[in-house]
Amino acid sequence: MSTVTEEAVRSALSSVEDPELNRPITDLGMVKSVTVNGDEVAVEIYLTIAGCPMKSTLTDRTREATESVDGVTKATVTTDVMTDEQRRELRLKVRGSTTEPVIPFAQPDSTTRVYAVASGKGGVGKSSVTVNLATALAARGLNVGIVDADIYGHSVPHLMGSTALPNQVDDMIIPPQSHGVKLISIGHFLExxxxxxxxxxxLHRAIQQFLSDVFWGDLDVLLLDLPPGTGDVAISVAQLVPNAELLIVTTPQAAAAEVAERAGSISQQTRQRIGGVIENMAAMVLPDGTVMDVFGSGGGQHVADRLSEITGSPVPLMASIPLDPDLRVGGDVGNPIAVSQPDSPAGVALGALADKLVTRRQSLAGRPLNLGVTRN
Structure with missing residues (x-):
């Protein structure tokens, strides 16, 4: 006689996580039914929407978990679609009952490190640095998200090779993923x-929605790819996520460095911390091992030195990324060089930058430690 029980099957299904919400399907109410017939089990699960792009992943994982139960010789998995009421209940489970937009990264108890990647002018490779840094961090085991805050010049989905669109569960937006990174862009909503x-x-409202209406889950790092300059979006980000640190991208060229210095100086008005300077398109390593300073040299260190003087706090040059045609190719085909060619000169520099951000300590300044100390 079979010893397979519905309880054993449901216990096994608790190991299956929704790949978009990162929560067990049993907790999310996505298991519609479990039918045990001897050593054969039929499981029906709910999909959030009819055209759920994760359908195959969910059914495969559900089948594997069911077949892992002792005594099960055959598992059949079918699907149904949630009703509007069920989607509303799902949203309440993962987001709570609040009706006001809340930006989780701006809350005092948030442990997500937020970096706003900025530049003084366009064409310095700011977006390329953002996506490569994000994928390098994800490859190191961190949960990473990107907000493509460059509304007019959005490019993150293309650079990440992502053609998937966000899903909507009630009023909650589920971001697509690429190379292990969650991302959202205005490009996802345009024809x-x-x-x-x-x-x-x-512009302000769009950035606010990206931060509050999108379900990001528990991120270790959130990167915001800002538009060049010190306009509306840079000010909105400073207001919406005041704890975001600035990463200033420049090229070695003196003219670019001068403009980048202005972008960093905005921290004096917004009271943001400058995490560091990233020099992109530095000396190019030629096939014979020699180097060529196509855009000059020293611009990144100059910006770091000047911002240190202006802010009164040390601003490090965090990375000098060499000019590399393969980095451009990787962006064109949506395969960032940081993960496709991590041993290339540019890949090594980007990996070292990711390592620096991984090992940075989280500041406890201003945070309640709940140590239970009382005053007499």
């Missing part, structure tokens, strides 16, 4: 290559 023609208040 084709349509331009965005918005004024400041609409």
């Amino acid at each position: 084709g290559n349509s331009p965005v023609i918005w004024r400041g208040p609409m």
